[in-house]
Amino acid sequence: MTLASLDTPALVVDVPRLDENLRRVAEDLAGAGVLLRPHWKTSKCLQVARRQRALGAEGFTCSTPGEVEALGEAGHRGLLWAHLPVGAAKVAFAVGAVRRYGTTLMVDSVEVAEPLAAALSEAGLVADLLLEVDTGLHRTGVDPSAARLVASGLRGLPSLRLRGVMTHEGHLYGFGAQRSTLDAAAVSSAQLLVAVADDLRADGHEIDIVSVGSTPGLAAGPYVPGVTEARPGTYVFGDGNQVRLGSCELSSCALTVLTRVVSSQREGTVIVDAGSKALSSDAVTAESGYGLVLGLDGAPLPDVSFARANEEHGFLVGRGTDGLRVGDLLRVLPHHACATVNMWSELVAMDGDGTYERWPVVARH
Ligand SMILES: Cc1ncc(COP(=O)(O)O)c(C=O)c1O
Missing domain, CATH: 3.20.20.10 (Alanine racemase)
Incomplete structure (x- = not known):
């Protein structure tokens, strides 16, 4: 898997x-x-x-x-x-x-x-x-x-x-x-x-x-x-805020939102299927938007930023979006892990060997 x-x-x-x-x-x-x-x-x-x-x-x-x-x-x-x-x-x-x-x-x-x-x-x-x-x-x-x-x-x-x-x-x-x-x-x-x-x-x-x-x-x-x-x-989990504060490395962050490019109608922008109901905008450091955009391998995508969001749509902007196509998978490192988890009913827990389990998120309110 x-x-x-x-x-x-x-x-x-x-x-x-x-x-x-x-x-x-x-x-x-x-x-x-x-x-x-x-x-x-x-x-x-x-x-x-x-x-x-x-x-x-x-x-x-x-x-x-x-x-x-x-x-x-x-x-x-x-x-x-x-x-x-x-x-x-x-x-x-x-x-x-x-x-x-x-x-x-x-x-x-x-x-x-x-x-x-x-x-x-x-x-x-x-x-x-x-x-x-x-x-x-x-x-x-x-x-x-x-x-x-x-x-x-x-x-x-x-x-x-x-x-x-x-x-x-x-x-x-x-x-x-x-x-x-x-x-x-x-x-x-x-x-x-x-x-x-x-x-x-x-x-x-x-x-x-x-x-x-x-x-x-x-x-x-x-x-x-x-x-x-x-x-x-x-x-x-670590998160974008902790990386920017120097409390952890990007390579130790354990929580990302997997999302897919669903539309690329305008130059310089692509739309993904994760929006404000999937990610927190709670950036406590200078960063704005909804998180750090990563490739599937976990490396940041150059010149792509998660500029704004509707509920189920995310707006990625920047020159780096030119290389993105409908169907492409991306990952987003949330600014704030705690606020992000609280929006979800389950975590998909991926083990190193490619197996995964679904772990419920409970007590959300
Ligand atoms: C009372 C209390 N203890 C511990 C923590 C944990 O802090 P952190 O999220 O920085 O790990 C929090 C976070 O809000 C808190 O309110």
């Missing part, structure tokens, strides 16, 4: 590359004594989770209730729900997730924690809790200067056991290709988090988890003394 025999568009995983990405990161972190709790939002695929687990992942990080439930029902434990459970439905889900799977919860304020504590207490449960700290993204997370105050407020609440601190160093995506500056910022974020953990310990909190999490920061942040856990997500 070859790529050429698949119908298009298809979201294809290169399994040997996937396995190599999983193995390398698992080994590096294990060598440093840092636990791996990968973010599962990237693959949302139980086959990928099984492979991560087999290589020593201690558990998984999740964004949505659907991800927590899918992993929990599949028997995975060590789950961290890394989103703020606000509103009655989320609080009820959190209580169920603690009861059914022993899920660890995350808060960034006493305000978020109070209804949780009340509901857990009423259910007769105690949950492990991480305090989210903002180390530069300025999204959610308590400012480091206010962490002691929030932690002391949490101490007064029933049914929540503060176990540690965590951060998502998403601001590293803003560093473009300045690799040394990016690594230095990853180290600073981790050091800030470790310092908060030390402050909380000094106040008498039993902090045994100090958790960083991002793929751009993966080369540096987890190796800062005092960090105990890493939660990368995108590392499983």
